[in-house]
Amino acid sequence: MSAVSAADPAAIDPAAIDLAAIGAMDKADPLSAFRARFVLPEGVIYLDGNSLGAASSAALAELGKAAGQEWSHDLIRAWNSAGWFDMPLRLGDRIGRLVGAAEGQVVVTDTTSINIYKALHAALAMRPGRSVIVAEGGSFPTDLYMAEGVVSSRPGTSLKLEGVDAPTIEDLIDDSVAVVLVNHVNYKTGELRDMAALTRRIHEAGAMAVWDLCHSAGALPVELDAVGADFAVGCTYKYLNGGPGAPAFIYAARRHHDDIVQPLSGWWGHARPFAMERGYAGASGIQRFQCGTQPVLSMRALKGALDIWDEVDMTALREKSLALTDLFIALVEARCGQYGVSLETTRDRARRGSQVSFAHANAYEVMQALIERGVIGDFRAPATLRFGFTPLYTSYRDVWDAVGILEEILSSGIWKEPRFAVRAAVT
Amino acid sequence: MSAVSAADPAAIDPAAIDLAAIGAMDKADPLSAFRARFVLPEGVIYLDGNSLGAASSAALAELGKAAGQEWSHDLIRAWNSAGWFDMPLRLGDRIGRLVGAAEGQVVVTDTTSINIYKALHAALAMRPGRSVIVAEGGSFPTDLYMAEGVVSSRPGTSLKLEGVDAPTIEDLIDDSVAVVLVNHVNYKTGELRDMAALTRRIHEAGAMAVWDLCHSAGALPVELDAVGADFAVGCTYKYLNGGPGAPAFIYAARRHHDDIVQPLSGWWGHARPFAMERGYAGASGIQRFQCGTQPVLSMRALKGALDIWDEVDMTALREKSLALTDLFIALVEARCGQYGVSLETTRDRARRGSQVSFAHANAYEVMQALIERGVIGDFRAPATLRFGFTPLYTSYRDVWDAVGILEEILSSGIWKEPRFAVRAAVT
Numbered sequence: 120m121s122a123v124s125a126a127d128p129a130a131i132d133p134a135a136i137d138l139a140a141i142g143a144m145d146k147a148d149p150l151s152a153f154r155a156r157f158v159l160p161e162g163v164i165y166l167d168g169n170s171l172g173a174a175s176s177a178a179l180a181e182l183g184k185a186a187g188q189e190w191s192h193d194l195i196r197a198w199n200s201a202g203w204f205d206m207p208l209r210l211g212d213r214i215g216r217l218v219g220a221a222e223g224q225v226v227v228t229d230t231t232s233i234n235i236y237k238a239l240h241a242a243l244a245m246r247p248g249r250s251v252i253v254a255e256g257g258s259f260p261t262d263l264y265m266a267e268g269v270v271s272s273r274p275g276t277s278l279k280l281e282g283v284d285a286p287t288i289e290d291l292i293d294d295s296v297a298v299v300l301v302n303h304v305n306y307k308t309g310e311l312r313d314m315a316a317l318t319r320r321i322h323e324a325g326a327m328a329v330w331d332l333c334h335s336a337g338a339l340p341v342e343l344d345a346v347g348a349d350f351a352v353g354c355t356y357k358y359l360n361g362g363p364g365a366p367a368f369i370y371a372a373r374r375h376h377d378d379i380v381q382p383l384s385g386w387w388g389h390a391r392p393f394a395m396e397r398g399y400a401g402a403s404g405i406q407r408f409q410c411g412t413q414p415v416l417s418m419r420a421l422k423g424a425l426d427i428w429d430e431v432d433m434t435a436l437r438e439k440s441l442a443l444t445d446l447f448i449a450l451v452e453a454r455c456g457q458y459g460v461s462l463e464t465t466r467d468r469a470r471r472g473s474q475v476s477f478a479h480a481n482a483y484e485v486m487q488a489l490i491e492r493g494v495i496g497d498f499r500a501p502a503t504l505r506f507g508f509t510p511l512y513t514s515y516r517d518v519w520d521a522v523g524i525l526e527e528i529l530s531s532g533i534w535k536e537p538r539f540a541v542r543a544a545v546t
Numbered sequence: 547m548s549a550v551s552a553a554d555p556a557a558i559d560p561a562a563i564d565l566a567a568i569g570a571m572d573k574a575d576p577l578s579a580f581r582a583r584f585v586l587p588e589g590v591i592y593l594d595g596n597s598l599g600a601a602s603s604a605a606l607a608e609l610g611k612a613a614g615q616e617w618s619h620d621l622i623r624a625w626n627s628a629g630w631f632d633m634p635l636r637l638g639d640r641i642g643r644l645v646g647a648a649e650g651q652v653v654v655t656d657t658t659s660i661n662i663y664k665a666l667h668a669a670l671a672m673r674p675g676r677s678v679i680v681a682e683g684g685s686f687p688t689d690l691y692m693a694e695g696v697v698s699s700r701p702g703t704s705l706k707l708e709g710v711d712a713p714t715i716e717d718l719i720d721d722s723v724a725v726v727l728v729n730h731v732n733y734k735t736g737e738l739r740d741m742a743a744l745t746r747r748i749h750e751a752g753a754m755a756v757w758d759l760c761h762s763a764g765a766l767p768v769e770l771d772a773v774g775a776d777f778a779v780g781c782t783y784k785y786l787n788g789g790p791g792a793p794a795f796i797y798a799a800r801r802h803h804d805d806i807v808q809p810l811s812g813w814w815g816h817a818r819p820f821a822m823e824r825g826y827a828g829a830s831g832i833q834r835f836q837c838g839t840q841p842v843l844s845m846r847a848l849k850g851a852l853d854i855w856d857e858v859d860m861t862a863l864r865e866k867s868l869a870l871t872d873l874f875i876a877l878v879e880a881r882c883g884q885y886g887v888s889l890e891t892t893r894d895r896a897r898r899g900s901q902v903s904f905a906h907a908n909a910y911e912v913m914q915a916l917i918e919r920g921v922i923g924d925f926r927a928p929a930t931l932r933f934g935f936t937p938l939y940t941s942y943r944d945v946w947d948a949v950g951i952l953e954e955i956l957s958s959g960i961w962k963e964p965r966f967a968v969r970a971a972v973t
Contacts, residue, residue, distance in 0.1 A: 179613055190601045260819075264815075307822075364839045364841040384692065398694070411658055495621065
């Protein structure tokens with residue numbers, strides 16, 4: 120066990136780890152019981168929960184109830200009787216607990232892209248003398264595309280990017296900046312930002328902070344209220360296991376609620392949606408970020424997933440996440456280092472999310488070969504092997520076995536076979 | 547049968563209709579077999595399919611497969627193997643057949659509200675010298691709220707409303723108008739617009755037409771291509787039976803595809819979403835109206851619903867719809883006319899959607915009493931009883947029985963009991 124509780128992967132001695140040691144780690148895992156709550160396919164080691172989280176029995180049961188009972192039998196009445204109408208707010212509060220937000224500040228609605236649009240507009244409206252949006256050149260692209268969309272519809276505004284207009288995001292923050300849009304964990308490298316320090320820096324410059332939590336919500340403890348974040352967005356289909364394309368969430372700090380102005384002013388954000396009034400009057404509170412009718416069935420799967428999250432201790436989750444990634448880094452470097460893989464993720468625990476990326480010149484082909492052998496990770500262009508570690512259903516044994524298969528694929532060179540070079544539509 | 551094939555309800559002799567005549571109508575109904583494809587609760591006459599369409603066995607089966615097989619077992623691979631990624635376009639084409647759109651012009655995505663926002667922005671961008679959006683004061687409110695949102699984010703633009711700024715929409719259309727947003731069927735009165743004539747009038751003034759099909763898609767034949775509509779939006783959870791909050795659709799005429807610019811420029815609308823490029827480059831075609839990741843589970847229920855629609859002849863659907871509403875109007879007027887109900891829907895078949903509204907001073911209480919007796923319609927503020935007629939699963943016997951129950955409620959005055967005045971959150 121000492122190998123796993125070490126502070127960083129360099130402190131692990133891979134030679135000291137064998138199947139017995141791995142078995143001991145799983146036995147000592149305080150989260151191990153959660154695995155039985157998920158429906159996982161046979162013969163698969165799933166290291167892609169950071170793209171699409173696994174299905175749980177609870178999510179499937181909620182979905183079945185929503186469709187087979189509520190929709191089928193209660194029909195329109197279910198909007199009241201089954202609480203469909205309030206679901207975005209109730210689920211928002213439950214996500215709030217996982218991201219450090221007190222009640223009434225998170226709502227589940229629309230997509231991450233659209234919520235970014237809302238948050239950027241709201242932030243710009245609250246900083247009328249300022250015209251610059253700052254974001255990361257290495258951001259998940261849709262963040263930048265949506266920022267471009269905001270700029271296109273607000274004359275006089277502009278977008279500046281870390282890695283393009285300046286080396287670091289801090290270099291870009293001055294008194295022209297209205298809002299900084301930043302990913303808590305980078306989707307590709309797994310780099311974790313210091314949310315407290317960067318939010319402080321943004322506020323010192325008089326700007327607003329919008330945090331994208333897609334790769335941190337459900338992966339590690341997030342403290343939105345404590346760090347004084349202004350807005351945040353995130354998806355629910357990765358670590359939160361809400362189901363494919365499950366609706367996203369948006370957070371606004373309570374101190375901003377009376378000042379939120381955003382142009383996606385649909386009826387679900389109206390103070391009295393069913394009064395059918397002619398003019399828009401925004402609801403008080405986080406409801407003002409709602410727009411149109413939400414996908415109830417997808418949202419009900421998310422509800423089931425969140426039933427499990429209610430039981431999770433986020434500190435234990437984080438400790439296991441780091442132990443899994445420490446172990447994976449140490450084992451891959453020891454056993455596969457000679458085959459052209461090089462670590463893209465930091466060794467520093469304080470700056471690491473719950474994923475590990477390795478560069479390899481033929482990352483696409485290697486990932487296809489891994490998938491054929493049942494180890495499912497992600498390829499990210501141009502040359503990244505990305506592996507997500509979801510502490511609720513990933514075991515130390517999974518890590519051990521995945522590294523063994525990766526070693527076989529690299530040492531045998533089987534990934535060079537032509538079938539692994541065929542490109543699928545979505546990779 | 548002669549009573550039902552009459553051109554308008556005034557031509558029906560209610561005294562000539564009895565249970566035997568009703569039975570004959572159902573027996574002769576060419577769409578009667580579709581009813582068995584739906585899961586309908588016992589003891590309910592559902593006249594609210596224009597708020598939330600009924601569940602079908604096909605929709606429930608698709609949902610079960612998507613969740614229990616694809617999500618649970620295929621996991622991330624299902625984006626390719628189960629065709630999740632292309633679903634918005636494939637389902638869009640199937641809706642296209644129902645609304646008169648040739649392939650490649652409809653995509654299923656986001657909500658009606660958000661699609662209105664996209665369409666209005668796109669239309670304004672294509673009419674740079676013009677600044678006015680025209681809409682209907684009696685529109686479903688979210689259309690107006692979204693138009694307000696567009697105006698707020700495009701300095702110099704303004705919104706003019708039928709019923710506020712002029713008596714008719716035609717009076718408002720001049721060469722200052724960039725775009726006219728109009729409901730094909732009014733949500734409250736059921737009034738059907740002449741899409742061909744109004745589109746022609748809009749085009750003569752050099753403006754663009756955005757049609758809201760929420761209450762016509764799946765209710766009657768729509769001919770978007772034939773009338774030369776520019777854009778259209780609609781929901782899929784009413785007549786199309788896609789499930790609660792199922793994603794909406796948006797249409798753009800092919801001639802506009804190269805010119806679409808809209809600010810919700812998310813990664814799903816990018817020409818190469820998985821190349822993870824830094825700058826936004828809109829996809830060609832209708833894909834450019836996509837934005838973020840869509841709710842797959844909700845979309846799969848819609849797929850099941852559309853499997854049924856593939857078999858439906860829209861001309862037969864329209865004929866039955868009119869026969870049902872003719873019959874309902876004639877019977878209600880004959881049997882309930884003395885109890886203070888007055889018709890709000892036109893008697894003119896050419897201007898009638900698939901719903902009938904009656905005004906009653908105590909419409910809320912009367913509707914609550916109807917619902918308690920198993921007749922589910924809608925109350926619409928301030929004083930409208932609204933009944934939707936969905937030809938796929940509503941029979942002539944349903945109409946007959948519903949009118950009988952309405953007559954009992956009105957003649958007995960039972961609706962005056964205090965419990966019927968209690969207001970629910972969503973009505």
